[in-house]
Amino acid sequence: MSLIVDKVSYKYSTGTAYEVTALDEVSLEIKDGEFIGIIGHTGSGKSTLVQHLNGILKATSGTVYYNGQDIYDKDYDLKDLRTRVGMVFQYPEHQLFETTVFEDVEFGPKNQGLDEKEVAERAYDALQRVGFPEEYYDQSPFDLSGGQKRRAAIAGVLAMKPSVLILDEPTAGLDPKGRNEILDMIRSMHEKSHITIILVSHSMEDVANYVDRIIVMNDAKVFLDGTPKEVFAHSKDLEAIGLAVPEVTYLMLELKEMGWDVDTTVTTVEEARKEILRAYEVKKSASK
């Protein structure tokens, strides 16, 4: 049970002066239940890559396998794939259209051809899972705050019960608190239901705290792929392509250079605090 991307290339405006290679022979495997962050610049190919996973874009060459099946096979049901690999795009405004939030969330399951009762149950369940306040179920989705719109949009995809959920820049435009709330919600969803989650983001600091695996995209290729610690160990390479590692990782690297005995693979404030504290105690007792 997994998603395999096999030597996928994607080009657009082919045959013109503007030809762009958005993906260049990318190969990847995404296993069930993983929590992945895909990071890269605007134009690095990260959004193009995830749009191949649910078959919305078709590779110029190479193929994508879902559970061992080639999704480009003639009789492969792409509509069915999209209910299994759910995708929430960057702006919730691009998908909200119904008169009430509840009806909007029902749109996906309705397209799956489920009966009315099942549709309503799915919508209710999805809204519960994203922590959407019940008193707003009958509100117009256009009157919601940024954070609530985002939740409604995520619920709209969750209601189809996908086993993979892709979120493209889920925190864009949110304030810090709203951003943390959404990321926390996504994490707890992953912990509870073990669905595969793929976060697409250009912010290292956001993602480092949450995911188990980071894929860095650059120039249409996979640049790095590993756990946050493995990836941030390449701070120099990341900087060379204009991506910053978290501030605390830089701090640890600089302290290490100055002779502090600290672990430089630290990525979060909490880890940094523990490391510095440990090293600080060692230093203090040594100077006594």
Next chain:
Amino acid sequence: MFREITIGQYYPADSLLHRLDPRVKLFFTLFYMIGIFVADNIFAFSLLTVGLFSAVKLSKVPFGYMVKGLQAIILLLIIAGAFNMFLTPGQTLATVGPLTITDVGLKNAGLMTARMIYLIIGTSLMTLTTTPNRLTDGLETSLGPLQKLNVPVHEIALMMSIALRFIPILVEETDKIMKAQMARGADFETKGLVRKAKAMVPLLVPLFVSAFRRASDLAMAMEARCYHGGEGRTKMKPLHYSKEDRVAYLLILLFFAGVVVLRILF
């Protein structure tokens, strides 16, 4: 999906055609269009072809880029051509199953297709070489006299130029919305008129909401930059005729006269 539309878009380059006064280009387009419908024989069309191709050459816009704009209407051309070819009465030239091709039909089909292609290349030549702002400036000045009849010429011109600026943005947005709804199982390829119309709702609602939001943002941004209608406005690029423009006017008139003469002679 929609990225490849070139109709109506400006192609930046430094050419004689780019430099010409927009009023000259409007004048050219008008006479050229009349010319296309005046011309009805091979000689007049040859002159049109020479005129068109020299203009394309002068514009420095790659010919391939221009032809891409035609792709969108190829189907339309084929259908219209076929109708003309098969359904026009006249002397039978050939029979294909139940259909007959007549001499008049063949001529009409050829003429119609040529006219459509020439029309599109000719008019897109104007938008390709003129920025929307210059184009609307040209329109505004040319239609200036209507101002006296209380026609809001400046407002119309500004609206046009803003519309042209937002076409690519809204086209891209449509693409994104379609993808977002397809990810929720929406099917934009359903058959049947009613179902098709229904399937468009999830696309059109977000698009309209966004367009209104953009319009209100834009209005506020324009106000913040002291916009208060056409009164008291100056122009960054006021229109002045240069020697090139006068020569161009003369050439266009000669060219048009040539087409008319060729039609009468043959």
Next chain:
Amino acid sequence: MNIIDARKLVHEYFRRDEEGNVEGVSVALDGVDLKVKAGQFISVLGHNGSGKSTLAKHINALLTPSDGTIYVDGKNTAEPENTYDIRQTAGMVFQNPDNQIIASIVEEDVGFGPENMGVPTDEIWERVENALKSVQMWKYRTHSPNRLSGGQKQRVAIAGVMAMQPKCIILDEPTAMLDPDGRKEVIRVAHELNQKKNITVILITHYMEEVVDSDYVYVMDKGKIVMEGVPRDIFSRVDELKSHRMDVPQITLLAHELKRSGVPVPEGILHRKELINVLNS
């Protein structure tokens, strides 16, 4: 003299039901006092819905007070005859770069403001050139905005305001829709204009990292100014910031946590170097 002087500024708006009847009154600004000296770089922080964008629109006379007054360069925004003077004095850049660029060519867009002001043609060109050079976008002058990056579009928008030769620029969440590179570009340009051209800058944002180099910071919540001070002072009040739905930068937070754990670190650390120096001493 203060270039901006808001006194007990109140902004109320009516909530209406579907028939347009008034349901109630919402208060977006609730007695805001704000004084900005010419040449300062000040920041207004706040979460979404805290009232910070409403405040920005008052400084540009896009909104007028329900109560209280605001003077921009000595002119009361409530007087309709001052409107255009105020908009020339205090130019405004908005959040969405696409929705504020009017023209299809960069230079024509920058010329839009001066055209509206009735500036003579030759001078418009001069102003456009200076404005585009000041944001390092001169070489893109004949480009279409649609092919620029988000950060470049925002710089064009800033140039559009600069061409009106304002004394003050209000940036209303100019980076909210940009990627990290674009954000850095815009903030850098804002500081440059402040330092080189002596433009007063009012930066409205919810990104804490962006306000670190400001002269003075205001924090807004529920339509009120709830905190104010120099960045170091503001950032040393971590718990208070959190209670207003704000975050602090990683380094500041780390210093705060270390202090709690008994390491002698002062509050309000802003940069990595400072923390390293403190730890090494």
